[in-house]
Amino acid sequence: MVTADHPVQLGGIHHAAYRCRDAKETVEWYERMLGMRYVTAFAEDHVPSTGAYDPYMHVFLDAGNGNVLAFFELPQQPEMGRDPNTPAWVQHLAFRVADMDALLAAKAHLEAHGVDVLGPTHHGVFQSIYFFDPNGHRVELATDIGTEEQYAELARVAGPMLDEWSQTKKAPRHADWLHAHAGKA
Template sequence: MIDIKQIHHVAYRCNDAKETVEFYKEKLNMEFLVAIAEDKVPSTKEPDPYMHLFLDAGAGNILAFFELPNSPKMDRDQNTPEWVQHIAFRVEDEAALLSAKEDLIHKGVDVLGPTCHGIIKSIYFFDPNGHRLELTCVTGTLEQMAELKRVAPAMIEEWSITKKAPKHAAWLHEKEFLE
């Protein structure tokens, strides 16, 4: 039986390894942990030089990137809206979220939000590679989280049949709840 303990790392492609490390260190205060560079891919033995870098995303989470100088220029999936694929990092609370927004703006980063999602509040911005980033804080109660977990199976079943948004958790975006 598989017993997953946590995500070890999530890896994305970057345009420039040094620029990427500097962005995450300077803008998000992440520690640069490890750099690995090879001329061949270890798993496939293909000749393809790369730089693989790892950053500390807090609480044992690692964010990794690959720079691939011999591959075609990096681009995003044109069939997927840019808001869909993103990396979300949790901050302590709403005060920390608002402070982070001010800090990012001061560092020259364009920031969208905060946006209230009922049980979380988030701000959004992009890294130099075009990856959308989110900082979020949890605002929901344990009871609200339990209710969302309870209705999740029914929601996925309804979605799989209708491809229309089920209303089991519509309360998340009702005006009274957001205030």
């Protein structure tokens, strides 16, 4: 939650933008695989914020609940890659689904279309599946399964966990209880 007395009052994420290899392929994949609706695009030869000549196509997909996922195709730039010093599992897009039935139905749908899906993976208070889009971006679908008490306890230990991590760079044990029942949910 945004602090009420902070001078910056956020109203949510307007959009998150990533690079893609092919705008049309990306739009079609997200429509077919995740049911997103393609809502708009911008194409320019010059970047509005810098003025630099760098032709691009910027596409926007409705991810539900006012959330928008966007992609840039940049044909004049070197082929896209990823940070070789960051493991592939770290940077990802995570989307919420309603429940375990929806998560399992999504997994079956993706696999039926030839997408390699990992999971469900139990994270204590949510379960997820993971897969890659045609651009190499890791995508996660998650459903919350925790109790109000579990979420309250996670909020309570968040500060001490961050402080301990900051000092030791080792996983704090404040939430060991969370994984003690993994697989029993």
